[in-house]
Amino acid sequence: MDVLNLAHGSFYMIGAYTAYSVVLATHSFWLALLIAPLLLALVGGLLELVFFRRLYRHGHLAQVLLTFGFTLVFVDLIRSGYGPTTRSIAPPPSLGGAVHFLGATFSSYSLFVLGVAVVVGALLLAAWRRLRVGAVLRAGVADKEMAGLLGIDLARVFTLTFAFGAGLAGLAGVIAAPEFAIFPAMDASVLILALVVVVLGGLGSIEGAIVGAAVIGLGYVIGTTLFPQVALVLIFGLMAAVLVVRPTGLFGRR
DSSP: OOOOOTTHHHHHHHHHHHHHHHHHHHOOHHHHHHHHHHHHHHHHHHHHHHTGGGTGGGOHHHHHHHHHHHHHHHHHHHHHHHOSOOBOOOOOGGGOSEEEETTEEEEHHHHHHHHHHHHHHHHHHHHHHHSHHHHHHHHHHHOHHHHHHTTOOHHHHHHHHHHHHHHHHHHHHHHHTTTSOBOTTHHHHHHHHHHHHHHHHOTTOHHHHHHHHHHHHHHHHHHHHHOGGGHHHHHHHHHHHHHHHOTTOSSOOO
16 A cells, blocks of 8 residues: 555554453453454554545655554553553464474464464465455555546545554454563564565565565574574664665565
8 A cells, every 4th residue: 555554563462462351351262363353454444544544645754653653652552451561362272282293393373373374475465466456456556546537436445455454463463462472562573573574575565575574584583593692683684685686675666
């Protein structure tokens, strides 16, 4: 959508806390997996209607300032509601074991996380390249006026797309909750990696985001295992090295 949204990590954080609340109340991880994305989609849709729709014509700087402000507000709301204590939830019993494969042992839940990521990435890529909604979005980002003249209701498309993206962030928060700690400001850590992934892959490229995520994910795991003190430095060094060769990223266009 050509929107720079620094509050996207906050949607992830709210999804994780929503999962914590739902699991605490109902003891059902799967119910949380349904409720949190719907809640975040509603929040994202309302924010797009009230705030973002007014900023499309003003460029990325206004978007950065607004969404950074949202990040501060959401973190303070979470901290005031849940306190500064780190919290966690257990994976569902059906995914609590381990899988042995080729002499290595993998957490069943980690494989579930990987599987969900692959499925979501594949569906996004297919929708972006093969379905009408992907063509409408590409046209709307490239030339809003012409797309409007062709009878496309871009305002509704952008609202639904923004809501869908917020819902995906909420889904990610739920899935990450049993794997990582839940705490206020957890959005910052994932947002930094997400920005690196997007810049490395190339702005506006879902293929680039998928490849960038794989590269950064492997690099981060290897870095934290071999050089834990400078793992994040290695990630930024990898991004810088790619940008020196390809300033627009792996799949970006000028």
